[in-house]
Amino acid sequence: MALWAGRFLKEINKDVNAFNSSLSFDCRMYKQDIRGSLAHAKMLCKQGIIDQQAYEEITKGLNDILHEIEEGTLLFDPNAEDIHMFIEAELTKRYPVSGKKLHTGRSRNDQVALDLRLYVHDEIKEIDQLLKEMIKVLTDVAIQHTETIMPGYTHLQRAQPVTFAHHLMAYAEMFLRDIDRLKDIDKRVYVSPLGSGALATTTYPLDRQFTAEELGMYDIMYNSMDGVSDRDYAIEFANALALIMMHLSRFSEEVILWCSWEFKFIDLDDAYATGSSIMPQKKNPDIAELVRGKSARVIGDATTLLTMMKGLPLAYNKDMQEDKENLFDAIDQVKLCLPVFKDMIKTMTVHKEKMREAAARGFINATDCADYLTKKGAAFRDAYKVTGQLVAYCIDHQLTLETLPLDVYKQYSEKFDEDVYQAIALETCLKNRQVIGGPSPAVEKKNIERVKAKVSADD
Template structure:
């Protein structure tokens, strides 16, 4: 059912309708459109613009449509232009011409902006709860390996020994930032466009602040032109989802490396691996690779929307029809990847012995020599130089740092005594990193304790938000 056409003498050409049609992807907004329609109906009734009997009939029909859309009994047709025209078709089929009364004081411009915000808020809350599940799995895995030494890396080269739990725990903090961004985004997005009309507001006695409250928004839009044209919330959501994808991709890359024959640290569960169609021995970490690959798709959706938005003038432009598919795809993608990565993390086993044997390799304890000299009040520039000379001597003689003699240490720097060997152990190096955020067992224990507390608080907040949203939607 067309929502316009009175001033036109011809129907749209077939090619025009095909290009304009969006119902095939914006149908997922139907539950949110119906909920905003119920809120709009209440205002039309309370302001006296609709007779109570008419309003009651429309309300009953809308509530029937809510159930029929949820069950699949009512859906769009190939002749519907968009979700709004499809639902008005359903309404007028039930009520006749009075179904069109609901359109008073409302445009598809403010309608779709409202629907999309509601949908996005609902979806981002679900994503936040799924991220929390992954955080829980990461904290559990970090706790499991909180006593396991391993080499730490920079530039993919051995750097300093770390506890492997510390390595895993870094991802907890990355996703905590993602959850912070979602919370901030929800605050900025909780502004209702409904009542803004096409762009100028309405001459009818509507109450945008009332519909905003009914729909769970914090406020109504302060500028009607901005309300219908703003898609910052879409672009920002796509950025957040891209960052989630990047963080998932980093996990994927590490799991791929750790599960190689060359490393042999990680044993990915069979349930989260796949095989080869030709090589029967293969066990591939495909979930890790897919997580890594999907991040490019998420970034592409973000850049596409930013490019679409960059030159739009004044108020609503039809270009904004291109905001939905990238957002829908990114939300679907993240919700698809998160459970798979969570399961992979939770079920992977790591080889403690291999990691421990690798921890001191690559002269990863050289910094301990420099720190030893600093504690003896030697300027760090000299300490660094001396430690480097120790490494060079070991490389040329095929030895490890602790195998240098007392005389060799003294020749390199007179402040290097034989007791320097006391700090040239992996356990000693780990135990000494007690600063906040460090890799010492005590520091890691504090870090994990704080992470658990933070996760409990955050998950509680998002669970409450989900319940409030569900109540608003009438679920």
């Protein structure tokens, strides 16, 4: 019989029970449910709401249930409505009197809200660590390529010279922001709704601050209706996960381009690529493609949560049971993608000569040529026009700015001299970009150390 029986004269229809049940997905919160119940029982005892014997039996029963679930000797009852009722029913089987006292001063509404907050907090810590591991791999690879010249792109057109280190570290910055975002969200996640009851607290003299402190939470929620009906934190977290996946998707797109024959900037390790069932020459970047595809799935999860909540009046509504599957899916996809993507980057082979060759062919030193004239006294817009004319001349005559004869340079401006060739050399273009945030090897090495120190200090 259901724990909430009493008001009802009939057993619930078996199809309705299956429809109503959330055990198949919320069972993953068993640790958090037991943690919350242990803290609640301790508070009840401290407040004199239950006696010492009941507290001790509840504590032993809950700890035994936790141990047995983790050992695999206690299986979830498929007939249970959810993880909360399964654990309470199991406890009551073992301690029929004390077990029935555990739910004193508590509703499933504030219990569910607490469990999900505890769960999200734990997952934030795990994903934070995965992001740090990703950044550590990026800095390890980047430090080997602070002088590996490649073209930087805008509109997917070769634009200006950068280094492979600079390109990789752009993603490191994105992942650093993801870490900061998760920390900020956690401030709003890790607050206790327990004691809010169904929506209007209780007449029992609960000590809500004690329970929150027992769980290590930052604070309590100060409005009971908000306490049971708030899912902002879940939506924020889902959106943060969607941003992580968006960053991975952008990175995936570049990996896919880089390992194509048209670019051939990198080769993926055989362990992180697949072949074709019909074309023996193929080496497909399936990991990057799957990550790119899964990003759409996680973005969809975040959108689902927003849509689910948008029309709900206060306080709790059963619709809110739908928060978990999408949130859990988003968490699972991020935790699946980050480690395998990190290892794919760690094991790839970088073709420096191909990157250098691409950089030499795209007139990516044109801005530096214009800057050369500006430093000789020309107005930038005049210098810009002259350089554009020189590029057009080179294209017509199958030349580059590096191979263009000096006498041709002088036809467009007398300010050109022999030193133009040194000024527009790709190595010079990079070396002279000493502005903080730029791609010069010296600046990039300092930036890599900054990022490494930031990640280490945060561990």
